[in-house]
Amino acid sequence: MQEIWHTGIVTKLVDETYNTRRFWIRIPDMERFDFKPGQFVTLDLPIHEKKNKRWRSYSIASHPNGTNEIELVIVLLEGGVGSTYLFTEIKEGSELQVRGPLGVFVLPETLDRELFLICTGTGIAPFRSMAHYIRLHNVPHQQIYLIFGCRYEKDLLYAPEMRQLQEELPNFHYIPTLSRDESWTGKKGYVHSIYEEMLQADKRPANFFLCGWKAMIDEAKQRIVAMGYDRHDIHLELYG
Structure with missing residues (x-):
């Protein structure tokens, strides 16, 4: 386990939605922060005496760009000690202890x-990183479906950017799916019905990457296996 902690400086803060904020963090003691799209960093926050109760991990939302700055997108959780600290105490210029990159939630070698x-929710972060990386490096790929489940339209993160990416990245399909928004004209309901419907008639070779809350991931795993896929086709990153 990589135990090296770096002092990061928060260079920019932007509210993305009513309860999420984008944090840009620069790591001055590194010339470039190299990571694979899908990896995460751990922050050590001064919120507890015990080390492991101070640590909070977040997927990197930006793509590797050769600089020493990364972006995280963080949701303010009701009663969440870590996110409350980040939202109330951290300003531009604040320092954060950062460890990483960590994790094996990364793209396969070949996208065949x-x-x-x-x-x-904020589970879109690693997929944003992956999609931009694929576009920038012209990585050969098959169809890519980003199925993003939220309750309301106001919960959608990076929506204009994802729509633009759909225009610029061949075979990339952005499918926001809302479960409670009556006025929404796009896909409605939960994410599961979307991929099930798409694969119902034609169970073609696929890789499934799941990121978000545990309940969604548990259900998706069961449903994907029930469709006849191997559990090795399923990769996951759990939140909470």
Whole structure:
């Protein structure tokens, strides 16, 4: 386990939605912060005496760009000690202890199958990183479906950017799916019905990447296996 902690400086803060904030963090003692799209960093926050109760991990939302700055997108959780600290105490210029990059939630070496990127909430972060990386490096790929589940339209993160990416990245499909928004004209309901419907008639080779809350991931795992896929086709990153 990589135990090296770096002092990061918060260079920019932007509210993305009513309860999420984008944090840009620069790591001055590194010339470039190299990571694979899908990896995460751990922050050590001064919120507890015990080390492991101070640590909070967040997927990197930006793509590797050769600089020493990364972006995280963080949701303010009701009663969440870590996110409350980040939202109330951290300003531009604040310092944060950062460890990473960590994790094996990364793209396969070759994208020779269709990719289903299924997420809820801030679970879109690693997929944003992956999609930009694929576009920038012209990585050969099959169809890519980003299925993003939220309750309301106001919960959608990076929506204009994802729509633009759909225009610029061939075979990339952005499918926001809302479960409670009556006025929404796009896909409604939960993420599961979307991929099931798409694969019902034609169970083609695919890789499934799941990121978000545990309940969604548990259900998706069961449903994907029930469709006849191997559990090795399923990759996941759990939140909470």
